[in-house]
Amino acid sequence: MSLQVTDLRVYYRTLAGDVKALDGATFSIADKEIMGLAGESGCGKSTLGNSLIRLDGRMRYIGGSVNLDGADMPIWDKDAMVDFRFREVSVVPQYAMSAMNPTRKIGKMIGELVESRGIKYAEIKPELERRIDLVGLGRDVLGQYPMELSGGMKQRMVMVISTLLDPSLLVADEITSALDVSTQRAVAETLVSFRDHGFVKSMMVITHDVSxxxxxxxxxxxxxxxxxxxKASTATIINEPRHPYTQMLISTLPEVGVRYKEKKLTGIPGSPPSLLKPPTGCRFRARCPLAFAKCVEEPPFVTVDTDHQVACWKATGTDA
Amino acid sequence: MLSLDRVSKSYRVGTFGGKELLAVKNVSFDIQPGEVVSLIGESGSGKTTVGKMVLKLLDITRGRITFDGADVSMVKGSAVKDYYRQVQGVFQDPFSSYNPIFKADRVFSMIKSEYFPSVPNSEWSDKVEASLRSVTLDPAGVLNKYPHQLSGGQLQRLLVARALLLDIKYLVADEIISMLDASTRIDVLNMLADLKGRGLGILFITHDLSLGNYISERTVILRKGVVVEMGATDKVFGTPTHPYTRALVASVPQLHKKWEDIEAELAPVDTGTCPFHEAYPLAGRSAVPAPDEPTLVKVEDDHYVGCFELDSEKVKLVA
Amino acid sequence: MSVATKSDVGSQEPTVVGSPVEEVPAGKARGEFLYFAVRSKKFLFSIGVLGILAILAIVGPMLDSSDPLAYNSTPMMGPSADAGYWLGSTLNGQDVFAQFANGLRATFFVGFLGGGIAALVGMTIGFVAGYKGGWVDEMLNMLTNIFLVIPTLAVLLVIASYLPSDMRGVPFEAIFIGLTSWPWAARAIRAQTFSLRNREFIDLARLSGRGGWKIIMQEIAPNMSSYLFLTFILLFGGAILIGASLDFIGLGPHEGYTLGLMMYESINNSALTLGLWWWFIPPGVAITACVGALYVMNVGLDEIFNPKLREL
Structure with a gap:
């Protein structure tokens, strides 16, 4: 087990009160596993990703634990997390284009970064160059400024930098959403190749795009x-989802080949509840066509099959 | 009918505007009443520029856009208002489409003050409510609210309702659902498709092939300002012929088909000698003057492709 | 400033859907403005300070009708209500309160007229240049830059030497300041307008058949209202300060009396070393209070104008 998250709660401080953006998450990611994390905007997926890296000023750790390769990560302690960040857990941020200092040449910036972690740039340079070749960028990018690179190139460059120290876990936050389809595919396939080459042990890919x-x-x-x-294997989520929300979410996605004339898709009526004062019980209750009396109690996130967890009274068969 | 006839748009760049940057080149297609035409392209393809030219928000450099036969560029002064009575637009970012300091329903009162100043208020609010219902919005839930109190999907529907208050014949919808969440975007898309029933012609601009495929009767694929393939949607997606279209179709992430499998179905076309293809080894520095862009060739009924490689033999292959 | 940033829907997290919003009583925009205005402490405070100063400027000269320049009292007398000299007298025995009241009136006048003219010119040029773009923008930009580099002082020296002295009153000073201090405002407003012009709601207003001028006044200007107000405040304060410095080097009005002249004379007559604090403190405090209150008002108005800030 590479990553084990237990009952993690992270709230956002606002003037109107705490926004319960992440309210109890328990899951694990195995070695070599690429786990996708999907949901609509505001569902807490970015909060979950960020909390493994760095809690920003508005985020408040409430409870729960994060264990990476057997060691507990002190995610509530920004300073103690410095030892983990970049070495053990690393991130490719949503706007990788602006993640790089525009006034520094890329090579120089990487040098400063690794030296701040006590590693000599000269020692790591051969490996860096090997990986730059691997993602299909020329080695001369090290002498260039970030603005000289296109969006997709920057994205790949940031991916190389983030994984340079072979972290155990890589969090990729919406890294493909601002890209064109063709670049999107290249970036996504680069992620897979990083896992295959063993640059990272496991990966959490956050996106709103299930496909x-x-x-x-x-x-x-x-x-x-x-x-x-x-949570389940990709094939199970796409083909046999158990949670009504997953089922409805998958069915709203138009695909090449699906035509309005022939098969009219429908959305999910209603909108997600406010996380300032979330309703008790199942939070999908108000939009759920299957909701019944039991749903006023909160459904636990339980295993229903091998590697398949669901939080729904109907799916767990306890509606009797 | 709204038709584009060899429409080009160029910008002057550099010192004293010495260089000409072509954003859109010789784009021709038309939209019939009651049909959705999707204009598909990646960022920088010029798709938004085409939409803005149709809406007269940008001037046309060369070529003509005609609306029921009348040249749109010639529409000036008070006639512009008449044009907008019939041709309207909705844009990508629902939040930037509203003046943030005013209530969202101000988009309706603006229409009233410019187009229906003499309609009594009670009659007007009936009209607004009817229009809101036709885009499946509950008037009580959206009127008298500020933009940030409404969801993206509600805001985009409000804008469509705004357009429907006029007697519009054509609607330019520029990436109107790309910023919406999955659970609401399909409803907005369906609502748009339902408008066809009213005889509305829609120019649906998108980067998302699956959306274009879902909603439109005809598809135009734009690459770097040039139309590379167009025709009936089922034909363009059924037998994508231009190498660029094929590459696009192959890279769209699908839900039930892996990339490798799609690629296996769409064997790549050899495009080694095409001066417009990036793979062409001498692209940009060829000693041989580049020919004009390829003209669109009819490969089958209602299916046109612009590609030099498409000699008569290959045309037969696809047909 | 109140120019809201483009919100990125995709990354908005956490989204507070259906957040409770203070109910706004039904009515027109003006009623709503008042509703929030009377609830803003900042706004009420600044209005209070400005109100007091304005009343002083209007009523003061009526209360004390003595000539501010007449030498009719014991020199260097401290403030004394019994003697009828509320703020004492100057080195030469002039009534400080009379000077202060008259000076305040003139200073407000210079601020309003000078700042007003500069704001009007700056906004007009900034709006037109930013909205129209193209060659109109280039021409106006050139004009702005020319005005920006004109040495104001040299021009004033030349004008002063040719202008008959009976024309060099406070109004002339105000107009001159107004016509020379607009360029930076024009540039700032042009930049703001330019960024707003590319927002989609401007395109939508055009699609609603709105003309350019209406769009500037009804779509762009309200979005920058607090920014425009800040511009006016800075121009207002600037006009007061420029006026004072012009007075200081003898290019000030030959008719009338201003707070600047008052401070100039007090310093010139060693009020600081002689300890005649009642001579220079009141004009200094008045200028500071006036500009400061306008600034606080700007912050308060930002909260009133911007519905997003209201809910915090």
Missing amino acids: ILYQIADSILIMYAGKLAE
Whole structure:
């Protein structure tokens, strides 16, 4: 087990009160696993990803534990996390284009970065160059400024930098959403190749685009309104989802080949609840066509099959 | 009918505007009433520029756009208002489409003050409510609210409702659902498709092939300002012929088909000698003057492709 | 400033859907403005300070009708209500309160007229240049730059030497300041307008058949209202300060009396070393209070104008 997250809660401080953006998450990622994390905006998926890296000023750790390769990560302690960040857990941020200092040449910036971690640039340079070749960038990028690179190139460059110290876990946050389809595919496939080359042990790919996950992820975790809804292997999530939210979400996605004339898709009526004062019980209750009396109690996130967890009374068969 | 006839748009760049940058080149297609035409392209393809030219928000450099036969560029002064009575647009970012300091329903009162100043208020609010219902919005839930109090999907529907208050014949929808969440975007898309029933012609601009495929009757694929393939949607997606279209179709992430499998179905076309293809070894520095862009060739009924490689033999192959 | 940043829907997290919003009583925009205005402490405070100063400027000269320049009292007398000299007298025995009241009136006048003219010119040029773009923008930009590099002082020296002295009153000073201090405002407003012009709601207003001028006044300007107000405040304060410095080097009005002249004379007559604090403190405090209150008002108005800030 590479990553084990137990009952993690992270709230956002606002003037109106705490927004319960991540309200109890328990899951694990195995070695070599690429886990996709999907859900609509505001479901807490980015909060979950960020909390493994760095809690920003508005985020408040409430409880829970994160264990990476047998060691507990003190995610509530920004300073103690310095030892883990980049070495053990690394991130490719959503706007990788702006993640690089525009006034520094890329090579110089990487030098400063690794030396801040006590590693000599000269020692790591051969490996760096090997990986730059691997992602199909020329070695001369090290002498260039970030603005000289296109969006897709920057994205790949940031991926190389983030994984340079072979971290155990890589968090990729919406890294393909701003890209064109052709670049999107190249970036997504680079992620897979990093795992295959052993640059990272496991990966968490956060996106709102489930079809990208179908292409690259081994398993998919679906979140809804700050809670985990369902986790299973990719094929199971796409073909036999158990949670009504997952089922409806998958069925709303138009695919090449699906035509309005022939098969009219429908959305999910209603909108997610406010996370300031979330409703008790199942948070999907108000939009759920299957909701029944039991749903006023909160459904636990339980295993229903091998590597398949669901938080739904109907799916766990305890509706009797 | 709204038709584009060899429409080009160029920008002057560099010192004293010495260089000409072509954003759109010789784009021709038309939209019939009651049909959705999707204009598909990646960023920088010029798709938004085409939409803005149709909406007269940008001037046309060369070529003509005609609306029921009348040249749109010639529409000036008070006639512009008449044009907008019939041709309207909705844009990508729902939040940037509203003036943030005013209530969202101000988009309706603006229409009233410019187009229906003499309609009594009670009659007007009936009209607004009817229009809101036709885009499946509950008037009580959206009127008298600020933009940030509404969801992206509600805001985009409000804008469509705004357009419907006029007697529009054509709607330019520029990436209107790309910023919406999965659970609501399909409803907005369906609502748009339902408008066809009213005889509305829609120019659906998108980067997402699956959306274009879902909603439109005809598809135009734009690459770097040039139309590379167009025709009936089922034909363009059924037998994608231009190498660029094939590459696009192959890279779209699908839900039930892996990339490798799609690629296996769409064997790549050899494009080694095409001066427009990036793989062409001398691209940009060829000593041989590049020919004009390939003209669109009819490969089958209602299916046109612009590719030099498409000699008569290959045309037969696809047909 | 109140120009809201483009919100990125995809990355908005956490989204507070259906957040409770303070109910706004039904009514027009003006009623709503008042509703929030009377609830803003900042706004009420600044209005209070400005109100007091304005009343002083209007009523002061009526209360004390003595000539501010007449030498009719014991020199260097401290403030004394019994003697009828509320703020004492100057080195030469002039009534400080009379000077202060008259000076405040003139200073407000210079601020309003000078700042007003500069704001009007700056906004017009900034809006037109930013909205129209193209060659109109280039021409106006050139004009702005020319005005920006004109040495104001040299021009004023030349004008002063040719202008008959009976025309060099406070109004002339105000107009001159107004016509020379607009360029930076024009540039700042042009930049703001330019960024707003590319927002989609401007395109939508055009699609609603709105003309350019209406779009500037009804779509762009309200979005920058607090920014425009800040511009006016800075121009207002600037006009007061420029006026004072012009007075200081003898290019000030030959008719009338201003707070700048008052401070100039007090310093010139060693009020600081003689300890005549009642001579220079009141004009200094008045200028500071006036500009400071306008600044606080700007912050308060930002909260009133911007519905997003209201809910915090």
